[in-house]
Structures are given as structure tokens and as C-alpha cells.
Amino acid sequence: MLEGKTIVLGVTGSIAAYKAVDIANQLSRAGVNVDVVMTKEATKFVAPLSFRALTGRAAVIDMFDASSEFNITHISLAGAANVVVIAPATANIIAKLAAGIADDVLSCTVLATTAPVVIAPAMDVNMYENPVTQENVSKLKERGFIFVGPRFGKLASGKEGLGRLANTEEIIGVISQVLGRSGYVPGSFADRHAVVTAGSTQEFIDPVRIISNRSSGKMGYALAEAVRDRGAKVTLITGPTLLTKPVGVEVIDVCTAEEMFQAVKNAVPRADVLIMAAAVADYRPKSTAKEKIKKKGTGLTLELERTTDILSEVKGDFIKVGFAAESENLVGNATQKLQQKGLDLIVANDITAKDSGFGADSNQVTIIDREGKVDSLPLLPKREVAEKILDKVAAILSKRQNDMNSVEIAVTRSHIKDNSNVHIPKERWDLFPDFYTKIELRTDENIIQRIFNPKYHEFALGEWFKAYQVKEGDIVRITPIEGKEKYRVEFLKK
């Protein structure tokens, strides 16, 4: 997601400036073109050469440098940036930005850019909590600047408090999320809400013993991070795991299958997609002993009962993606599960395969959709598997969007041969004018005008059907692109 993007990394005169070297390094390694802009004070804390060595580009410090590769430095930087990040940001730069002061390359670049600006403050707790700094932060937030941190902890002064620079992973997580929201990535989930479940559940036998499974949560966490990076608002409902909670994601911790069910039920009314990567217990003890069960006799019989089947129970207008861990007849069993639970996609993994499934960093999966299309992927890192799943979810979301906003009509022989009128079905009359109107219909290559007669809701497209070699049974999709005056026409071949 970061690869190929251009990021201006502003570094200011904070004791935390040395941490910007790590941020520049990690961004560079992720394939980002990093333009480091330093304030004069920042150069007293860290050498510009460090950034040059890591990013392959000289850090920009002087706005009036006649030897600069840029025509007008701050304008060029501002225009090229997909995101501007200031890390660390001093109280001084925050105050300057809030006031609109433009007296160095960094403040001028921020003023001149239309890209999102991420600010990671770092300073002494009293400086941060000072009402004037707080007022400046609020002003910038209101104007759409995105803040990450500061965090609570030990400060350079020896004091403890709010003022530490957010860690590198957190800052890069927010940058990825901002890029996703800005619509710079294909298959974007900007303005979408994704609910992802992860990990195992734990069902209590007594206060110390549980029934659980080997799910590590890695697949679900990879999905949550990947969909966040595509700009989604994400709710991650997670069973107990040892993984670090992803930043920029609402995390709901649960333990039992019932708790997971309740959390999913509460979250899905706002969701566009539910991805159930958690390995939820199918059975739980019928009763949980209040005290630790004592060792006695030679054996112990537990009576189990079924837990709620979350995927079957939660219903709504969102896309449902399930996982199936199978040890035999992978495609057959998974397809049956997809149909029984009314899923849009099922991701099946063969738990007997080496280096795949529970606990592993990679996964080999087969993705099956509602139309029965089976896509068997090679062994891939879980993050890449997540991207493949999201590509498919994005395609379903965009098709649904199209279906809602457009009309699709099956082409008949008479539409082609006799140039007979294509009738708009009554349910889609809302997409067309109520009066006699000249409407423009366009394919990618051609445009025609038609007078639209609201009485009959029809027009002839025979000349296009012939020109585009449209056959009987192909679909013509008509989508308004500008009010009720301009329409895109696509031919979907059978």
C-alpha cells in the first residue's frame, strides 16, 4: 500500500528527532519516496546526512538554496506529496501551523499542500498540556490535521507524562490508513466499515481450565490491518491472543463464543462487510464448575452443548466472508458451508498442509464465491492472503454499488436486428428524467444523444449493439454519470 507513494517527512527540533531516522528508514524500505524536510533546529539534533543515506535524497533545509533540484522547493514538495507527516512535531511547529506562519520550508510546504497532514507531537508534558498548545492542537484537528500521539511515558526530562513520540509502527500505521482513506489505493475501502473477527475463543470448564483451539489470530489481524490500510473504519473482535493490537482499529476483546456472538451482533448493523476469521468453538461445557475440579477416579466426562453459529445467525445487508479449516474434501465441504450459511465468500484452508494455517505466518487458501468460482492460491504470507480476500470483497462491494446505481437489461435479438427500443424497467425509472429531455449516452469511445420520452421510458441502441458486436443475451448496463443528463453505457458479454 505504501509502495510508490511520495511522503514528505517533516522533522523538527525535538529531542525525539533521532526517531525520525527510523521512520524514514522504514518508509524507504517499504518503497516510499521519502522527502525529508528539516527545520534548522532539527539539524542540531540529528544530521541531515543520516536521512540522505537512508532515503537516497538530500534532506531539504533551506528554502532559498540556489543549488536545490526543485524549482520552487516548498511548492514542488507540497504538490508531489501523497501525505505530509511531521514526526516529531515540536510545540513551535504546531503553533506556527495553527497560526498560518510560513517562515521555513516545512511550514511553507504544509501551507501549500492539499495532501493530508499527519502530526506526531513530542515534547515535555507541561509544554503539551499548556492551554495554548492544546488550543493549537484543537484548531489543527478541526481543520482536518490528523494527530498520532503523543503517548504517556518517561520523557527526556526524567518526568513521566503525556509527551512521548508515538512509536514508529503506530505512525506508519496511521500513514497507511490515511493513504487508504485518500483513495490513492485501488480496491479502496474508504467510507466503508469492516468487522473482522480473529483468534480462538475459550470455553470454561472450571475457573482455570478451558476448551480452546490453536488459532493464533494472525490471519484476522492481518485482515484488520490490510482493510484499515485501504481506508476502512475497522472493528476487530478478537479472542485472547499474544499479538500486538493494531493501531487505528477499534479492538473489542472477547473470550467466549457467546461474547463473540454478542460483539458481532452489536457491530454488524453499521458494517459493509463481516469477515469471520476467528476460530469459534463449536461446543462449550454445558455447565462451568464454580470451583476447580478436583482430580479423582480414572477419568472425567464432560457434557458439551452447541455454541451459537455466529455466521448463520447474524443477518443483514453486509457482505459475509467465512473461513473453513478443513482436513479433507476442502472445496466440497467449504462450498456446502458457504451455501448453508448464506456467505458471499468462503476462505478454505487445508489444515494438514505444511507451513499453513494455525499459528503460521503464511497460509495456503482456496477462495470460493457464491457463483461457485474456485480460486486456489499458492502459499503466501498472511498479509498477502488478506489482500487477495479484500480484492474479492472490494469487487463484490463495487458490483453491489453498481447494481444499486445502474440498470442492467438483457439484450434481445429484436434489440439488435430491428433496432427495437430498450425498455427501462419500472423499478429503475428513478434514474431517468421525468420530462422530455435530451440525454447523452456514452461508451468509453462514443457518444450519442437521445430524446428521452418519460412516458415510455425507452430508447433504441441498435446501432451500438451492431458496432460493439453485442449478442443476444449480453447485458447492457446504463449508469447515470451526471445528474439525469449523462449516462455511461457498458456491454457485459455473456
Ligand SMILES: Cc1cc2nc3c(=O)[nH]c(=O)nc-3n(C[C@H](O)[C@H](O)[C@H](O)COP(=O)(O)O)c2cc1C
Ligand atoms: C535539548 C532540547 C530538547 C528539546 N526538545 C523539544 C521537544 O521535544 N519538543 C519541543 O516542542 N521542543 C523541544 N525543544 C525546544 C525546541 O527545539 C525549540 O522550540 C525550537 O525553536 C523548535 O524549532 P522548530 O520547531 O523550528 O524545529 C528542545 C530544545 C532543546 C534545547
